[in-house]
Amino acid sequence: MTRQTIPSDFHYIYSLYMHRSINPYLLYEYMDEAAFQPIFDDLQSKNLLYIFEHEGQKAGMFKLVPFAHRTSHIAFIGGVAIHPDFSGKGLGKQMFREIIERGRSMGMLRLELSTATENVRALRLYESVGFEKEGVLRKYTWLKSENxxxxxxxxxxxxA
Known part of the structure; x- marks a missing residue:
């Protein structure tokens, strides 16, 4: 089940964004909780941040960002992560099926995302649920912590 975040989800979301195995593939550099709080508050206030739950436990997260005007039929998916404790159990596919259904219910005709070319597990997951590659953005993400x-x-x- 997916749901929008609530203020008490802060520590869970922060722990995923700053997790050593997840952080290199997400938007934000490592930071402390005080620095992350305004980011979380902004995403949550705009209703863009979601929790994915499995059997009543928080298992993952994602952002779903609808575009506007001539691109109002598109939503961007970002901040995708399954907690490492739940990895390898097919929950990524389940979460993406729910994301796709949520996009459909919002009236979207297209969902977009990007991922690092070296993130092979994510690429396989996205292709397995129907996403297609459209191109490569070279030197797109700067990992300051890894230079x-x-x-x-x-x-x-x-x-369809």
Missing amino acids: RFLDEVMMSYLY
Whole structure:
């Protein structure tokens, strides 16, 4: 089940964003809770941040950001993560099925996302639920903590 975040989800969301195995593939550099709080508050106030639950436990998160005007038929998916304790159990596919259904219920015709070209597990997951590669953005993400750039693969899901 997916649901929008509530203020008490802060520590869970923070722990995922700052997790050593997850952080390199997400938007924000490592930071302390005080620095992350305004980011969380902003995302939550705009209703863009979601929790994925499995059997009553928080198992993952994602952002779903609808576009506007001539692109109002598109939503961007970001901040995707399954907690490492739940990894390898098929929950990523389940979460993405729910994301796709949520996009459909919002009237979206297209979902977009990007991921690092080296994030092979994520690429396999996204393709397995119907996303297609559209191109590579070279030197797109700067990992300050590792002093290097990552190339990103742009992907989309088109509703029939």
